[in-house]
Amino acid sequence: MVFGKDLSYLESLFKDFIERAKLHPEALFQQLSSLGVGPLVTQEAGTGIADHPHLLKLSSCFVQH
Numbered sequence: 125m126v127f128g129k130d131l132s133y134l135e136s137l138f139k140d141f142i143e144r145a146k147l148h149p150e151a152l153f154q155q156l157s158s159l160g161v162g163p164l165v166t167q168e169a170g171t172g173i174a175d176h177p178h179l180l181k182l183s184s185c186f187v188q189h
Contacts, residue, residue: 144152173180 141152141156170176173183
């Protein structure tokens with residue numbers, strides 16, 4: 125769920141995440157699980173999505189762009 129005005133920013137941010145995940149996955153994970161990044165704010169963290177059934181159900185509705 126993204127406002128139209130934020131879409132290009134988030135697309136750019138996610139492309140950056142993909143590159144950083146390839147080079148420094150642990151550092152990226154630590155950053156994303158400990159603070160907000162732009163309009164993204166961490167509300168819950170865990171070792172797997174199965175730890176959060178409500179997120180697992182929500183993520184089943186996601187589509188890849």
